[in-house]
Amino acid sequence: MNGERLTLRRRLHRRILALRVTLWTLIVPPTVWAVHFIFCYLWVAVSCAQLGAFPRFTIAFIAGTGLALAIILASGVIAFVQSRTPGDPPPHDEGTDIDRLRFLATATLLLAALSFIAVLFTAAPALMLTDCR
Template sequence: MSDEHQSDLAARLRSRRVTLWTLIVPPSVWAVHFMFCYLWVAVSCAKLGEFARFPVAFVVGTIVALAIIIASGAVAFVQSRTPGDPPPHDESTEIDRTRFLATATLLLAGLSVVGVLFTAAPALLLTDCR
């Protein structure tokens, strides 16, 4: 990507409105992935009696979850770098609220990536339903 396109994309991302809905995307994706993992393991153990050799649906679900969380974190990273007043933030301005929510979203995205990886690890490493 050229520098012009990157700056245009960053400017559009900075101008997007950050709400509490953007804050809950990463942990919500993590929760859905967690439920998907446990349902997948329960169904595969009940139907097959063992894990599949290479669980394609499981790997695809994990990759999709990670992609959504990383995209959310990337948007939050750009928005947290929005220029504004230097600290201390004594006044509640729109830019300060945007940076706060974006930073919180970025931190939750990082935690959610770790959570998805830790949720996926047992299903990828274990081969027995006992």
């Protein structure tokens, strides 16, 4: 059982290493945060306009926030593994493929961390506010 878990972990690690961080993966975390931001604020605006009361902490809000955090976390894990690729120490300013990969991975990791915190701060008012005024 333990050997099977170790094999699964190795296959997952190899699969993550096979993925390549690109400019497209760089924009995933802030895009997910922006979509979550729009989702939260539209949800509150529509609820206040139609119901006249601040929306309760519903399953849709929890699911949306959880999904956003999971996507950002997955992006950060992939970037973390990619940024640990062996090579020269920072700064990654050479024109080699490995330096480009490590630079993009580090930038993606930092954006993922910032976006994770931003999603938490976007969701925080739903926990604290109770009035639409």
